[in-house]
Amino acid sequence: KNEVEQSPQNLTAQEGEFITINCSYSVGISALHWLQQHPGGGIVSLFMLSSGKKKHGRLIATINIQEKHSSLHITASHPRDSAVYICAVRSNQFYFGTGTSLTVIP
Amino acid sequence: SQTIHQWPATLVQPVGSPLSLECTVEGTSNPNLYWYRQAAGRGLQLLFYSVGIGQISSEVPQNLSASRPQDRQFILSSKKLLLSDSGFYLCAWNPGGLETQYFGPGTRLLVL
Numbered sequence: 001k002n003e004v005e006q007s008p009q010n011l012t013a014q015e016g017e018f019i020t021i022n023c024s025y026s027v028g029i030s031a032l033h034w035l036q037q038h039p040g041g042g043i044v045s046l047f048m049l050s051s052g053k054k055k056h057g058r059l060i061a062t063i064n065i066q067e068k069h070s071s072l073h074i075t076a077s078h079p080r081d082s083a084v085y086i087c088a089v090r091s092n093q094f095y096f097g098t099g100t101s102l103t104v105i106p
Numbered sequence: 107s108q109t110i111h112q113w114p115a116t117l118v119q120p121v122g123s124p125l126s127l128e129c130t131v132e133g134t135s136n137p138n139l140y141w142y143r144q145a146a147g148r149g150l151q152l153l154f155y156s157v158g159i160g161q162i163s164s165e166v167p168q169n170l171s172a173s174r175p176q177d178r179q180f181i182l183s184s185k186k187l188l189l190s191d192s193g194f195y196l197c198a199w200n201p202g203g204l205e206t207q208y209f210g211p212g213t214r215l216l217v218l
Contacts, residue, residue: 004149033206043196043209086150093165096150 003027006087006097013104019074021100023087026068034061034072035086037099043086046072077104108133112197112210119217125170125184127213129197132178137199139180140207141172144194156180192217 004025013019023032034046047054047061049070054061058077063070074081082104087097109132119125131137141153152165154172162172169188173181180197194214198207 002149035209042211043198045206045208048206088150094150094152096152098149 003095004097027091037084110210127182140198
């Protein structure tokens with residue numbers, strides 16, 4: 001069993017749709033990260049959360065520590081949002097989900 | 107501003123050959139440095155991290171090793187590559203253990 005589970009594994013959306021990606025974890029954490037990996041492989045760190053909610057442009061990340069769950073939302077999705085989104089948690093070490101592959105169709 | 111470099115970008119090596127991947131960070135001092143591997147179809151795996159020169163922590167046992175000869179230089183090495191070493195290797199840095207990590211462009215390694 002993985003310490004970090006993401007859903008869905010694959011997601012296809014029409015441009016403009018509201019998107020939610022979920023992350024559940026089973027270990028005690030000090031922080032949770034949302035990462036974005038582009039098709040070429042490069043990774044960008046989107047958010048680091050330890051509680052509550054953060055917003056950056058069209059991206060919103062929330063975390064519920066009691067439920068050990070985080071969500072990444074994308075409002076008004078755009079084809080350039082197409083990427084793999086990875087949830088990672090910091091416990092005694094880093095644990096990573098296997099990612100959610102998002103494709104936004106024009 | 108801070109930047110992180112990795113090279114080479116792509117590498118094809120025969121089984122049993124040695125490996126040396128380099129990562130350097132500019133614009134900061136005493137960063138925490140990390141090596142990750144992403145195997146095909148799998149998530150990221152933390153291989154090594156370093157909080158200072160000469161200080162290396164290994165997360166998983168394997169035939170890879172890491173070294174930090176200078177404050178902003180992190181090297182991933184192997185004496186003899188295995189087929190299973192193929193993957194995408196990412197270097198990252200952050201100012202401290204719990205802060206956001208910044209990733210390099212990665213090195214795609216294919217062992218044949």
